[in-house]
Amino acid sequence: MIKKVDVSDLRLGMYIHDLNRDWVEHPFLRNRFLVQSPRDLERVRELGARYVYIDTELGQDLPNPTPFRTVDRTLEDTLQDLGRTLKRTTPLVSVQEEIRQAKHVVKEANIMVHDILQDCRLGKQVELEKTQPLVTSITESIFRNPDALVSLLRIKQADKYTYQHSVAVGTLLISFCRALDIGRTEIELAGIGGLLHDIGKMKIPRYILNKPGKLSEREFALMQQHVAEGRLVLENTPGISPISINIAAEHHEHYDGSGYPLGLKGDEISRFGQMAAIVDVYDALTSQRVYHAGAEPTAVLKQLLECCGQHFDMPLVHSFIRTVGIYPVGALVKLENDDLAVVVEQHHEDLLHPKVKAIFNSRLRSFIRPRDYDLSKPSCHQRIVCFEIPSRWRIEPYAYL
């Protein structure tokens, strides 16, 4: 963005777009340049112009001292470094082998969580024993291959969002626990907490819950009540564990104390509560809904990294990146040859070079005969250039898994 700034506000690192002076009048070779030294600053001031124009895309901005591009580049580097060093657990079966079973689990999970949430809206008690077989089958699918089930959970329908998001948070939490080598009993308790983390929303008026636009201050305050309401519902559920209650009670707390409802800080928030906060944000931002494309997973991972120390604990965020990987299965990516490809399998030891299936050529705007690439093979000369939004190309990536 081109901005007009007072010369007295000019700082090192800003990029001059226009000195507001005819070039012959000043000692600089070019009208456009980066202010790199105190001498540059002095010379600009000596020109006597009151204002100059800066390009905030190419240099620093005011009042924010760090330009967006620098931040993004640093986060990208961090993510790439993590991709090189983090290792994932070896799956027992391939995504292709697990996907059929995973589709069945998602279907069952959506029906069950929908029913539990509806019962709660009607004032009925949560029947915890109903969740146990479901959590067990989710956990078993995750242990066989986490990418199959997780890849299916990104797509959500607007009217089914609350319970589909609940299933996704429960599943991602189970996967996160597994990556941290947490014991099987605790994993399942965390899974139950994830499935029920937003149960308090059933006590919030529907018009607020389904409001498409921005909530007013009063409506937002009411919405925030879902955390306290959820805690109350679960505390009155026979047989529920403290792990599950903590997840519902703490999933909107922030590491630096800026969250709600209690403003808990650091270790005052249980480990499971901290994990739930990360998972909740990741799923909400990456979800593909009708009229809402969902952010690219790597963009969201960068956002999580950016919030380390404020909203989240850094080692936990790193572990979460290990959980989901850098290029999640089911994502659509563009390759160097302009082909669009679906990520079909991640390598547990090489998160930056997954297996992909090329299906469409973006230059020709037409489908091509599917072609498999293993980007980790030295003989493979293709490279991922960027993520693509599937709806933009009318592509359904999940049909290719």
Ligand SMILES: [Fe+2]
């Ligand atoms: Fe929530």
